[in-house]
Amino acid sequence: MRLIRLLKYDLAREAEDWVDDGVISEAQAELICARYQVDYRSARQRSLGYNVLVGLAYLFIALALITLIGANWEEIPRALRMGGLIALTLVTQWVALRAYCTGDRRAGEGLFLLGNFFFGAAIILIAQIYHLGEHMPDGIFWWALGCLPFALITRSPWLAIQANVLALLWFFLQVSMGYYPALFPLFIAQSLYVLLRGRASTILMLLLVVSIGFWIEFSLSEFWRGEQLGAGLEFYSENLAVAVSLFILLYTFSHWLALRASPVAKDYAAVISVWCLRFALASLLVFSFEQPWEALIEADWQHRLSMWLVVAVMATVTLLLALPARRLISSGLLYVFFIGALITVSSSDNQDLAMYLQVATNFALIGCGSWLIYRGIHDGISHYFFLGVMSILITALLRYIDLIGDYLGASLIFILFAGLLLGAAKYWKYHQGREGAQ
Structure with missing residues (x-):
């Protein structure tokens, strides 16, 4: 794409x-x-710039009023404080609703955003008045929940983003204190609804993908932790396996999505594909060293059965999506490499295997870089070409740092990379010549 x-x-x-x-x-x-x-x-x-400026102006209006109220907080009677906060929120939302219903939807959405900020400030300040601070994440949850109806009514991506960001903040605060955010899927559902029924928004789409990923990973982490004592977010080695499987599924899903007739679906597919590619290259660069593989081999893989069950379900969905998308071979090869490495690190305690896995990862990285250069030249996609060149150059730099002292090994690697780049240059010249002849 x-x-x-x-x-x-x-x-x-x-x-x-x-x-x-x-x-x-x-x-x-x-x-x-x-x-x-x-x-x-x-x-x-x-005009994106106009919308950004208006949004920032509303934000600064909210901050100015909150600062003004906060500066004179102690001098204002308690009843007036509470009544004023509630009145400010209700009036702003009423004006927003009126503007939205009369046809000025963009102004209505901006005022809804402002009203939601006032609502959050009211929750915080009223909690301060009555000393309601026993469980701080509850305030953020009610703030996010208060934003939810307006996002659903207007189907505005910006209001959905506001609710989702607050929900993510509540999510991380909850898990950091050892609580499970059971109502978090409610905010995932509202973002999905707005994406399907509202205007297109790449930011909201990426936020939805991130939210789903965090929720799945933490849910599995909570399941694996069971009755063990301890609070806070705790990841296991099995979480890494699930994360890789999720990204393979996302990559295949992006190609399946690109086949849809909707232009918005094609746009989303392009964004997902690009970010999956970047994640894959970054992950390969990390695992091109021996230490990460050694850490995985040393790890306690105590939840293999449930991990394999989750990976099997994701692999099945991936292959079902890959079939109509004509990505069966590429998705299959990704899973072959991934499952082979996973079996090795989860079932063996032989540290010597880390070196072989490191070598295999470096070859995979070189292969990905070469494939990206080929795609960039053949299909005329400059992003792929430069990404492939950068991955090879970064690999060469990392291997030079890793092999300082072994000059023969470093020289052989540099010769290999030089050959790849010269071959790519020759293919580029051949491809350009053939296009010129046509």
């Missing part, structure tokens, strides 16, 4: 400049934008 989908609104604005310069006609600009499912005329009026 081409990464130009992520820059399609910039393309629309560039097309406007081309029309103004007489390079293309307005009809041609509309055809170019239509190819990427962008309305040329509406994109010209699209």
Whole structure:
């Protein structure tokens, strides 16, 4: 999937400049934008900067009022304090609802955001008045829950993001104190609903994916911890296996999503694919050293059965998605490498195996870099090309640092990398020549 989908609104604005310069006609600009499912005329009026400035202005209004109230807090009678906070919140939300219902939806959404900030401030300050601070995360939970209805009614991505961010804050505070956030899926469901029924939002989509990942991992961690004493977030070696399996599933899901007719689905697919690729390269760079493999071999794999069950379920879903997406071979190879490494580290205590796994990871990293360079040249995707080159260069640098003192080994690795890059350059020249001949 081409990464130009992520820059399609910039393309629309560039097309406007081309029309103004007489390079293309307005009809041609509309055809170019239509190819990427962008309305040329509406994109010209699209102003992210305006929306950001208005949102920040509302935020600073909220901060100014909260600061003003806080500065004179002790001088205000208790009844007036509480009544004023409630009145400020209700009036702001009423004005927002009125603006939204009369057709000015963007202004309504901005005022809803402001009203939600006032609602949070009211919770905090009223709790301070009546000394209600026994379990601090409860206040954030009620704040997030209060934002929820407005996100569902308006189906606004920004209101859903506000609720989801607060829910994540509550999630981490809860788990840090040893409590399970049982109602967190409620906020996941609202984000999913807004994504499906509201405007497109890449930020909300990524936030939803992150929220699902954290919830799955912590739920498994709580299940594996069982009746053991101790509070706070605790991850096991099995969590890493589940995380890798999740990213393979996400990668395959992105290709399945790219087959949907909806242009929004294609945009989401491109974003998910890019971030999965970055995660894969970062993970391979970490495991290109011997120490992480040694730590995994030394780890206590006490929950193998349930871990394998979760991995098997995810692998099954991955392969079912890979079949229509025509990614059966690539997804299968990823799982072969992953499951082979997982079996090795979870069932053996031989530390010598760490070196072989390190070597295999370095070869996988070189293979990924070479594949990205090939894709970048063959399909004309500059992001893939430079990502592949950077992965090879970083690998070379890391191996040089790792092999200082072993000059022969470092020289052989550098020769190998030089050969790969020269081969890529030759293929680029051949590909350019063939395109020129056509």
